[in-house]
């Protein structure tokens with residue numbers, strides 16, 4: 001660990017990279033989930049407990065910085081906290097499976113969906129506030145804290161059911177719009193709880209809003225207004241992760257107010273992607289999580305990472321959630337590749 005850079009520079013570097021300011025090096029970190037089996041072993045904090053217990057969640061999140069050298073602390077490891085707080089039952093998962101929603105509580109009663117007045121007290125939201133405070137205390141002020149949450153579209157698809165969500169885009173757009181206003185407000189309120197507790201950035205993960213699932217014109221008409229509200233509300237950096245090839249929606253996303261957009265390796269032309277988002281928005285990614293990071297050698301990770309850096313990526317990161325079986329050596333190779341890139 002001695003050869004990692006001084007922690008004192010990490011938060012500045014992260015914030016500067018997101019603000020489009022000059023940085024000495026592109027940060028190397030993850031804005032998507034970081035829990036791996038090796039880190040669970042090293043930290044003594046494993047799933048499923050680490051998805052529910054504040055102390056264990058904090059320990060596992062810290063491990064990705066401590067043992068892999070990732071230059072931010074990213075938590076939690078699932079995308080169910082807000083869904084649970086809004087009424088979904090949650091299946092706790094296993095040591096290598098993330099928790100996942102087990103019900104669609106508003107599928108038959110979407111008209112009744114509203115923002116609970118006690119949202120901040122519900123489900124694991126108080127746990128995540130605690131995790132944030134614990135991490136802030138243990139990591140100090142110098143390491144960026146990034147919290148991941150469900151986005152407005154993903155949250156709506158959980159509460160209403162994916163089939164309803166996708167068909168109501170055409171069949172019941174007004175009802176869906178009203179539901180999205182509620183889920184968008186829930187995202188903003190939860191995000192405020194996290195920033196208040198000390199999170200530097202909140203990353204919404206909204207896979208179902210991507211072009212693989214949703215026509216980009218519906219993203220623009222139905223989801224974009226909620227993204228704009230989310231980005232306007234509260235303090236802290238606002239990031240978004242979209243799975244798949246998001247090239248066709250990058251311009252729309254760049255107009256919402258996000259500081260950074262996290263993209264997968266399916267976005268193959270980085271210079272073109274940068275042109276689409278413009279100078280005000282940082283591009284984060286886009287090393288294949290399920291391919292190179294999970295199954296590649298350290299050399300392969302380094303080569304792909306250097307390609308991302310050559311393509312002009314603003315923050316070097318896995319293109320999606322890190323798979324639990326990803327070798328620790330490959331996480332370190334991501335950071336090493338960045339160091340090598342700048343030392344040549």
Ligand SMILES: [Zn+2]
Nearest residue numbers: 242243320321
């Ligand atoms: Zn993804």
